[in-house]
Amino acid sequence: MLKISREEIIDGKFERVLNFFRSRSLWMLYYCTGCGAVELPPTMTSRFDMERFGISPMATPRQADILLVTGYVSVKTLKRIVYSYEQMPEPKWVVGFGSCPVNGGIYWNSYATINQLDKYIPVDISIPGCMPRPQAVIDGLLSLMDSIKKGEAVGYKKYRMNNDWYKKNQREILERTKPVLGGKK
Amino acid sequence: MSGPGKKSFFSPFKLLKNFLKKPLTVRVPFEDIDTLGRIGASPEYRGFHYNDHELCIGCGTCQEICTTDAIRMVEGANIGEGKLGKVPEIDYGRCCYCGFCVDMCTTGSLSMSRHYLGNYPTPVDKIGNAEVDDLKEHFIWTPEMQYSDDPGHMASDDQVWLDLERIPMTELSPEERWDSFIEIVRGFTKDEALREASRCVECGVCVETCPANMRVPQYIHAIWDGDLEQSVREMYSENSLPGICGRVCTHKCETVCSIGHRGEPVAIRWLKRYAVESLPVDKVAEIAGEMTAKTAGKKNRVSIIGSGPAGLSAAYYLAGMGYQITVYDSNKKTGGVMRYGIPKYRLPDEHLDRDVEVIKRMGVEFKMGVRVGKKIKFADIKAQSDAVMIATGYDLPRSTGITGIDGKNCYQAFDLLKAISAGEDVPLGKKILVIGGGNVAFDIARSLARIQRSKTKKVGLTMVCLESGREIPADVEEIREAIDEGVVLYDGRMPKEVVFERGSLKGLRHIKCVSVFDEQGHFNPVGDESDSEVFNTDMIVEAVGQKPDFSYLPDDAIKKIEIIRGKILTDEQGGTALPWLFAAGDIVHGPDIIHAVRDGHNSAKAIDAYLSKGK
Amino acid sequence: MTNRDMAAKIAGGWSDAEAVPRFHNQIEVTCGNPDTIAGMLHYIQSLGFEHMSNLTCVDWLEENRFDVTYNLWSYKYKIQATVKAGIDRGEPKIPTVMDVWPQAQAYEQEIHEMFGVDFIGNPDLSSLFLHNWKDIPPLRKDFDTEAYSKEAYGAQRNKEV
Numbered sequence: 001m002l003k004i005s006r007e008e009i010i011d012g013k014f015e016r017v018l019n020f021f022r023s024r025s026l027w028m029l030y031y032c033t034g035c036g037a038v039e040l041p042p043t044m045t046s047r048f049d050m051e052r053f054g055i056s057p058m059a060t061p062r063q064a065d066i067l068l069v070t071g072y073v074s075v076k077t078l079k080r081i082v083y084s085y086e087q088m089p090e091p092k093w094v095v096g097f098g099s100c101p102v103n104g105g106i107y108w109n110s111y112a113t114i115n116q117l118d119k120y121i122p123v124d125i126s127i128p129g130c131m132p133r134p135q136a137v138i139d140g141l142l143s144l145m146d147s148i149k150k151g152e153a154v155g156y157k158k159y160r161m162n163n164d165w166y167k168k169n170q171r172e173i174l175e176r177t178k179p180v181l182g183g184k185k
Numbered sequence: 186m187s188g189p190g191k192k193s194f195f196s197p198f199k200l201l202k203n204f205l206k207k208p209l210t211v212r213v214p215f216e217d218i219d220t221l222g223r224i225g226a227s228p229e230y231r232g233f234h235y236n237d238h239e240l241c242i243g244c245g246t247c248q249e250i251c252t253t254d255a256i257r258m259v260e261g262a263n264i265g266e267g268k269l270g271k272v273p274e275i276d277y278g279r280c281c282y283c284g285f286c287v288d289m290c291t292t293g294s295l296s297m298s299r300h301y302l303g304n305y306p307t308p309v310d311k312i313g314n315a316e317v318d319d320l321k322e323h324f325i326w327t328p329e330m331q332y333s334d335d336p337g338h339m340a341s342d343d344q345v346w347l348d349l350e351r352i353p354m355t356e357l358s359p360e361e362r363w364d365s366f367i368e369i370v371r372g373f374t375k376d377e378a379l380r381e382a383s384r385c386v387e388c389g390v391c392v393e394t395c396p397a398n399m400r401v402p403q404y405i406h407a408i409w410d411g412d413l414e415q416s417v418r419e420m421y422s423e424n425s426l427p428g429i430c431g432r433v434c435t436h437k438c439e440t441v442c443s444i445g446h447r448g449e450p451v452a453i454r455w456l457k458r459y460a461v462e463s464l465p466v467d468k469v470a471e472i473a474g475e476m477t478a479k480t481a482g483k484k485n486r487v488s489i490i491g492s493g494p495a496g497l498s499a500a501y502y503l504a505g506m507g508y509q510i511t512v513y514d515s516n517k518k519t520g521g522v523m524r525y526g527i528p529k530y531r532l533p534d535e536h537l538d539r540d541v542e543v544i545k546r547m548g549v550e551f552k553m554g555v556r557v558g559k560k561i562k563f564a565d566i567k568a569q570s571d572a573v574m575i576a577t578g579y580d581l582p583r584s585t586g587i588t589g590i591d592g593k594n595c596y597q598a599f600d601l602l603k604a605i606s607a608g609e610d611v612p613l614g615k616k617i618l619v620i621g622g623g624n625v626a627f628d629i630a631r632s633l634a635r636i637q638r639s640k641t642k643k644v645g646l647t648m649v650c651l652e653s654g655r656e657i658p659a660d661v662e663e664i665r666e667a668i669d670e671g672v673v674l675y676d677g678r679m680p681k682e683v684v685f686e687r688g689s690l691k692g693l694r695h696i697k698c699v700s701v702f703d704e705q706g707h708f709n710p711v712g713d714e715s716d717s718e719v720f721n722t723d724m725i726v727e728a729v730g731q732k733p734d735f736s737y738l739p740d741d742a743i744k745k746i747e748i749i750r751g752k753i754l755t756d757e758q759g760g761t762a763l764p765w766l767f768a769a770g771d772i773v774h775g776p777d778i779i780h781a782v783r784d785g786h787n788s789a790k791a792i793d794a795y796l797s798k799g800k
Numbered sequence: 801m802t803n804r805d806m807a808a809k810i811a812g813g814w815s816d817a818e819a820v821p822r823f824h825n826q827i828e829v830t831c832g833n834p835d836t837i838a839g840m841l842h843y844i845q846s847l848g849f850e851h852m853s854n855l856t857c858v859d860w861l862e863e864n865r866f867d868v869t870y871n872l873w874s875y876k877y878k879i880q881a882t883v884k885a886g887i888d889r890g891e892p893k894i895p896t897v898m899d900v901w902p903q904a905q906a907y908e909q910e911i912h913e914m915f916g917v918d919f920i921g922n923p924d925l926s927s928l929f930l931h932n933w934k935d936i937p938p939l940r941k942d943f944d945t946e947a948y949s950k951e952a953y954g955a956q957r958n959k960e961v
Contacts, residue, residue: 003312004309004310004311004312005310006309006310009309010309046209046210047209047210047211048210048211048213049210052210052212074929074931075930075931075932076929076930076931079931099253099277099278099279099280099281099324102277102278102320102321102324103276103278103279103321103324104278104279104949104953104955105253105278105279105281106252106253106279106281108253108254108279108949108955109254109945109946109949109955110945110949111938111943111945111948111949111952112929112930112938113953114953115949115953115954115955116317116320116321116953116954118307118316118317118320119317119954122307122316123307123320124306124307125304125305125306125307126304126305126307126320126323126324127304128277128301128303128304128305128324129282129301130280130281130282132301133226133301134213135213135214135217135301135302136301136302136304138213138214139213139214139302139304140304142214143304143306144306147306152306152309153306154309155307158312158316162312162313165313173952173953174931174932175932176932176934177934178934179934179935179936180934180935180948180951180952181935181936181944181947181948181951248959251959254957254958254959255958256958256959257958257959257960276958279958
């Protein structure tokens with residue numbers, strides 16, 4: 001059921017021209033979910049000045065291109081992240097910050113946080129660190145710009161084409177009907 | 186500053202000076218910030234790990250301390266003595282870069298670098314679970330030296346979390362000990378033992394190295410818990426002579442101890458001694474008795490020749506399996522080389538007797554003072570029993586074979602040690618010369634020096650050995666303690682002949698020794714005749730090794746079993762070419778007490794298998 | 801007033817209270833009858849403990865008991881009082897103290913969520929942090945968080961135990 005081929009997902013020539021301009025003007029949704037929030041002020045403001053690359057914070061998902069998931073994601077946050085992601089207009093990209101979105105990080109055995117973010121929404125780039133320094137954030141965003149230019153940052157297309165799979169995973173967690181541990185007491 | 190309303194006409198132009206200032210913005214990635222004199226992250230930055238696989242021993246302490254379960258030990262190429270063949274693999278989807286693993290690393294092989302960039306764009310052609318797994322596995326790797334060019338947080342001795350210094354052991358000073366046979370080492374007190382036990386990281390490197398595979402981490406943990414009974418229980422599962430091994434074991438475990446890489450190894454031997462010594466002998470016997478499950482209905486008789494460590498060990502485990510054991514020994518008392526070879530200042534008789542007592546209570550029958558081949562024929566023993574184990578050890582002295590060595594006032598160390606142990610009078614010269622540099626040579630030298638000092642208040646004892654300096658085969662502590670006690674060491678000399686004058690001993694002519702081993706590593710000493718001198722002495726003691734005595738074995742048995750260089754060829758379990766005959770101890774593996782204990786245990790298992798097969 | 805005097809005053813004025821002075825400025829008060837906890841706290845408040853700085857709960861699994869714990873502070877006497885009310889773990893119920901300190905509402909809501917303690921009289925005990933929670937309350941000692949994470953989110957251990 002889940003199949004994807006490079007041909008159908010990589011952008012055509014016309015899209016690629018657009019992609020070049022898109023990559024130079026990324027607006028990000030500054031919706032901070034975890035510890036990574038503290039790394040963003042220096043990244044955005046004059047010290048590291050993200051706007052040199054055309055990346056600037058945006059208040060609402062409806063005008064944003066990138067969703068930053070800055071750290072661990074609890075179940076309650078995941079619901080909001082999915083809402084926000086779905087409200088963003090395409091093309092849109094997701095950046096996973098640090099260890100937690102990759103494999104749970106320090107909260108891997110918590111009852112409240114998910115382990116792999118990529119199961120629920122498509123992550124386009126992962127930045128290692130706990131948390132990543134502003135330099136690493138910029139490095140990651142530059143790498144994302146590069147992927148966008150080449151048309152390889154296609155998470156939103158995957159989400160659209162395999163919506164059932166993502167929705168199934170989200171529902172499993174968000175709309176649980178019976179106890180996970182079998183009602184053990 | 187001028188106040189409001191008093192602004193100068195030119196004040197807007199002050200802005201212009203900002204053009205000359207260095208901009209605040211750091212133009213990453215074209216430049217980076219300067220932290221404490223270094224470009225980039227701070228000098229002690231904790232970034233990606235790197236691990237020197239040549240140093241890493243695979244102890245797994247990093248995995249144990251990891252707070253986020255980011256480390257897994259995987260198969261590595263680091264094999265060898267004291268190495269477990271494992272290396273850490275780090276999951277950067279878990280790692281929180283706290284650096285505990287580096288602070289805890291026992292060898293200092295694991296460090297962190299100042300590299301931290303490593304973003305990963307999700308691959309285009311993967312989807313679903315494959316994509317999730319790919320993302321996860323991309324951030325899991327085994328750190329090697331790829332990031333070592335820019336070191337950050339490294340293991341340093343002033344930040345280490347391990348306790349690198351050993352709790353000092355109380356010993357008698359040379360003045361207190363040099364004229365008597367009082368035991369030198371006092372042993373740990375409870376507090377000292379607890380503190381020493383707390384230094385262990387329970388990595389298990391020692392278990393692999395110990396010939397008897399003793400469960401060292403488990404019994405040290407039990408000591409640390411204050412549960413000495415459990416500790417002794419763990420010891421008896423692999424070693425039936427823990428009290429003796431706690432004193433005189435060659436402690437190969439401490440040579441490889443992971444703490445020993447950066448500091449002093451854990452005093453495993455003294456901890457073992459502490460645990461056994463602290464319990465009364467009845468309690469130890471009770472624990473030893475419960476360990477081995479008695480299976481009723483085994484009527485087989487097993488005879489063991491020799492009551493040294495291998496014989497005692499086999500007797501204990503076989504008795505525990507329910508067999509009828511008879512131990513024959515030519516000496517009056519049990520223990521063999523442990524009683525008659527090791528001086529009392531290292532192993533007092535009462536502690537030897539404690540371990541033997543435990544084995545006696547298992548129902549083992551001892552026939553002492555019976556020399557097989559003389560008082561009783563080997564064939565009779567064979568006829569009485571279903572299996573025979575020989576553990577006779579190295580019973581005969583070896584000789585240098587130089588001219589005149591069998592003359593008057595020349596003695597063999599082994600005979601003298603036996604006499605000293607039995608409390609008999611030994612001949613004593615004023616200027617004694619001991620030939621040899623092994624542990625036995627030091628034992629006899631120190632024993633004779635004690636007797637000399639107690640009788641005449643003066644020590645005149647010199648040792649001559651082939652090897653020089655660090656090559657001397659005896660233990661370093663042994664050499665240091667001997668010198669403290671007044672023994673003179675004359676190393677790198679090769680004895681040539683014993684000089685007699687008018688029928689009485691005058692001295693020993695010796696020459697300079699150029700090399701001890703040849704290129705193939707065989708023993709082949711080469712001397713330099715131009716550097717020759719005569720050492721005046723009135724008594725020579727030879728201590729250059731022992732050899733086994735197989736004269737008690739019948740000829741047909743000797744023909745069938747293979748003997749190579751004085752050692753019986755056996756399979757791994759101690760079985761010989763004859764199915765009912767088993768061999769263990771020095772006659773199989775050469776002299777080493779802990780090896781003998783292991784051999785005895787192995788042979789016991791093999792004998793059990795052999796006797797159970799018939800049914 | 802020292803903590804010793806204050807302890808004597810608390811124990812003397814309320815028959816179910818047992819007060820023990822601890823260290824230099826602390827009092828440990830044990831409530832003998834949890835059903836009257838609101839009245840007792842009202843009495844202690846009237847003695848000068850105007851500030852409830854925290855309300856929490858301790859799970860004693862072996863003793864089958866929850867200790868609902870109120871941390872009080874007196875600005876006047878600089879004394880800290882820890883009031884403990886032990887309730888049955890099988891059927892955890894205790895009256896609300898919202899009438900004494902209105903801010904207790906949020907604390908009680910959280911304890912209800914994390915330990916499953918029922919605060920009688922609290923109008924809103926809805927979920928605060930957890931989303932659609934079906935299992936036993938997560939901060940109870942018999943809740944295995946790792947097993948939950950494994951089942952629910954596919955967490956895997958790296959280290960073999």
